[in-house]
Amino acid sequence: MTHLLAIRDLSEESLRQILALSERTTTRQPLRGKGIALYFEKPSARTRNSMEMAVVQLGGHPVTIHKEEIGLGTRESAADVARTLACYHSLIAARVHDHGLLEQMAAAVHTPLLNMLSATDHPLQALADLLTIRQLLGRIEGVRVAYLGDANNVARSLAEGCSMLGADLTVASPPGHGFLDPPPGVRQVTDPAEALEGAQIVYTDVWVSMGQSDSEDRRELFAPYQVNAELMERTSGAWFMHCLPARRDEEVTDEVMESDRSAIWLQAENRMHTARGAMAWMLGVHP
Numbered sequence: 001m002t003h004l005l006a007i008r009d010l011s012e013e014s015l016r017q018i019l020a021l022s023e024r025t026t027t028r029q030p031l032r033g034k035g036i037a038l039y040f041e042k043p044s045a046r047t048r049n050s051m052e053m054a055v056v057q058l059g060g061h062p063v064t065i066h067k068e069e070i071g072l073g074t075r076e077s078a079a080d081v082a083r084t085l086a087c088y089h090s091l092i093a094a095r096v097h098d099h100g101l102l103e104q105m106a107a108a109v110h111t112p113l114l115n116m117l118s119a120t121d122h123p124l125q126a127l128a129d130l131l132t133i134r135q136l137l138g139r140i141e142g143v144r145v146a147y148l149g150d151a152n153n154v155a156r157s158l159a160e161g162c163s164m165l166g167a168d169l170t171v172a173s174p175p176g177h178g179f180l181d182p183p184p185g186v187r188q189v190t191d192p193a194e195a196l197e198g199a200q201i202v203y204t205d206v207w208v209s210m211g212q213s214d215s216e217d218r219r220e221l222f223a224p225y226q227v228n229a230e231l232m233e234r235t236s237g238a239w240f241m242h243c244l245p246a247r248r249d250e251e252v253t254d255e256v257m258e259s260d261r262s263a264i265w266l267q268a269e270n271r272m273h274t275a276r277g278a279m280a281w282m283l284g285v286h287p
Helices: 012-022 046-058 078-086 099-108 124-135 155-167 216-225 262-283
Strands: 034-040 061-066 089-095 113-117 144-148 168-172 187-189 199-206 239-242
Touching: 012 124, 012 155, 012 262, 034 046, 034 144, 046 061, 046 113, 046 124, 078 089, 078 099, 078 216, 089 099, 099 113, 099 216, 113 262, 124 155, 124 199, 124 239, 124 262, 144 155, 155 168, 239 262
Parallel strands: 034 061, 034 089, 089 113, 144 168, 144 199, 168 187, 199 239
Antiparallel strands: none
């Protein structure tokens, strides 16, 4: 059993095993008769639905818990909440603002702990992204990925996964909005056109992440990084990806979202498959 708080927690072999498990409709149900605690500090559409269904597919019972119900870190310490949940559940998953809360919970229990999202990492999204890339192109190694926009938690986990599995990732961000410490092999530029050279995947995310302050100045800063038809035409038929939710006609145009080169709904579906794969692996199931 192990915790999964970030992609960097995995070895290359473990990452490949999770992706292999994600592609299979397993008849093994390691969670039969067991509970899984799903704690949400932040709103969720894809994460809650994909996780609950993945738990059911593994034979378990998902128990969704909202911040107001337990007051993690305020009414009760993160460690004490984790210890309490470990009394009832075989795996704990949490979607939080502060990554430090996950670390406190992980240090307090042996029950596997899964990061459903934190301010610094989004490993479940990266797993879905990597599986999607492999399904679209038949491989991950050597695939050229261009990420346009803020180097946020989604970009961090994607970058770690690409670095680990040999994809070539270029991140194009306004000055001051790239990685301070990019994973090995990740290239950073400020010119979107430079990032698109040879790109087979074009990826973006919202310019204002949940919890960040919105402003006209920020939108103006990121405007040159909008993924639109003109930008996509610079590529040789690249696929478009977005973790969702999207602000249509802000970071990406409606035309690109609805194009036949958009893979966003395959990505969304893969959130369920890779959640299943990740939990199965954490519980000791191997391909």
